[in-house]
Every structure is written in structure tokens, then in C-alpha cells.
Amino acid sequence: MKNNHALAYFLEDLWSKGFKLSDEDVRFIYFGKNSTNAAQWKAIIAVKVTLKFQHKFDPSFFISVLEHIAKPEVKTKGEAYRSLEKRGFYSKRPLHK
Template identity: 55%
Template sequence: MVNKQSLACFLDDLWAKGFKLTDEDIQFIYFGKNFANASDWKVIFAVQVTLRFQHAFDGSFYLSVLDFIKEDNVHTKKQAEELLANKGLQLQPH
């Protein structure tokens, strides 16, 4: 498994680091999680990718990433990164 961090803790950490998501953003993140029936690590990954590429929370971009990586054969962050790279979204280390 990837990261055992819960989605709630991840969102709290974002807040503590100064990245203030709106209540609507948080609700939408949980909506996407439930809609995609995705595990916390995939949701966290999708939020991270969204923030890195969009520099703000973009619900449609988030859902696209989450939908793309929710496939059953994606079990690790590395697999998710490779899948995105194959689509032209290369993550740069930060």
C-alpha cells in the first residue's frame, strides 16, 4: 500500500501549511472520493496533482485525475505517476 495518511489528516496538514481550501472544495473532494469509490491515497494523490498543475483547487481537473487513477490495476503512487506521465502529465519532484 502507499501512504496510510487519512484524507482528513492530509486536508488538515494543507490547512496548517497555509493552503486554505474552501468548505465547498472540501465537500467536492469528498464527493469525488465517494463517487469514484476511491481509497484515501488515490484521493490525496489526485488533490496533490491538481494543486501542482493548477496552482489552486480545480474540481473538474481533480475528478479527471481521480477517474483516471481509480483503475483496479493502480496500486501504488509510482504506478499512478507512470499512468499520468503516459498521458503527458509529468510530475516534477518538489
């Protein structure tokens, strides 16, 4: 997967698995990515966390997650997930028992 198309491939994969984001949702994801100057992998994490916690695409939740991990000091996926876990946005444990 080419890094400059990772987000598009991820969104396409969601679509193929039956999770249909609206055109508006997709535009908002790219708007958020561009407005925070976030790397594509950070936008992907923000989408994953949003869908995991909200069970749908919630733009305000997505942008709060993305803004949090878009900080320059977050350099790896591990750091992003640890930072989100500290803020209560992410958990390695399943949401339901």
C-alpha cells in the same frame, strides 16, 4: 497516521501550511473520492497533482485525475504516478525552471 483518516489529515496539513481549501472544495474532494470509490491515497494524489498543475483547487481537473487513477489496475502509488505521467498529468520535473 490511521489509514481511514489519511485524507482528513492531509487536508488539515494543507490548511496548517496556509493552503485554505473552501468547505465546498473539501466536500467536492470527498464526493469525488466516494463517487469513484477511490482509496484515500488516490484522492490525496489527485489533490496534490491538481494543486501542482493548477495552482489552486480545480474541481474538474481533480475529478479527471482521480477518475484516471481510481481504476482497479492502479494498485500502487508508483503505478498511479507513472500512469499520470504517461497522460501528461504529472511530471517529476519541476514545472518552472
